Amino acid sequence: MTDTDQPATGRRDRKKAQTRAALTAAALRLVAERGLEQVTVEEISEAADVSSRTFFNYFTCKDEALTDDPALDGNAVVARLAAAPAQVPALQAVRLALAESIDSIQADRELWRLRLTVIAQNPALLPRLVAGNSATEQAMVAVVATRLGVGPDHGHPPLVVAVAGAAFRTAMLRWATGDDARPLHDFVDEAFAAIAGGLADPPSPS
Template structure:
């Protein structure tokens, strides 16, 4: 097996993902137990059974480990959006793109719920997450403008991305409020179905 053998590279990549996940999980659990200011990088590294040097190979800071990899999440949703056939309406294309992210979130429900709880508890972490989400939203607006043949400054791409983002957040909040019970994908579909129908008033016969 040569150094460039895909099997070896695949194992190496899986090992890196496992180490990154272990560090994030250790950071979240320690902060949930002790508080943000009472946990150090050294303690996180020890809990994940790696060195502090290894920690910094994966995360620039403790806060980055807690918030998660917003860059990777952005890449995931943009790749998923690009894979949706061009003839699909913009709102449906965004729903399909978000569905891939939602699948990953529900795939590790315990850690996802813990991250949501920890991040919303500390303003400094929430601000970092919001900043990352704003970058993602701008990227989605640009991608949606390309899909629709509109200039990025046109109102439609920004509006449809904002509405789709609201549907995603609504589904995530409902799922988290229910302790992760039920299907997050179903909640996402429900939110997008309501938006696509024009949000009819439920009191209307």
């Protein structure tokens, strides 16, 4: 690729990212206003000022536009987990692997607040989220098992991944739905520290 080609490629990538983001924002806004069954792909495309054909260049269906996000790229998370320093404990390695996703989600807080509201209002979207997370979690379990030098049937790797996932989801919900203005990584660190500390009960209110 020549130097002239590289800026053009960069512009195309930015344009594609902008179009995808516009479609996602339009889908979430319309579904939040009208409900999942009352919004069509054509209406989402029109709101994003693109054609329905363009919509299907980015998403296979309406539900995917609502739930999928580059910040949740499971392949990237798994790759970062595999690249974490070998001396880092497994739970902390998962936290390190999530760092870039956390930063991306933080940058789009209002979009994520809207997404979580839409999902809460439309439970039919949950299977898509669970299916995507399941594939990523299975890959993460394999990486953790390799890091620890244990077999695929060992109970510790899936427990680490499951607990880390629960901590991350709990932190996201607290961050997105509460009045606390702290950044997402504060909530995630707090949740992971509680787990690492044995999940002791908090002090009783005085």
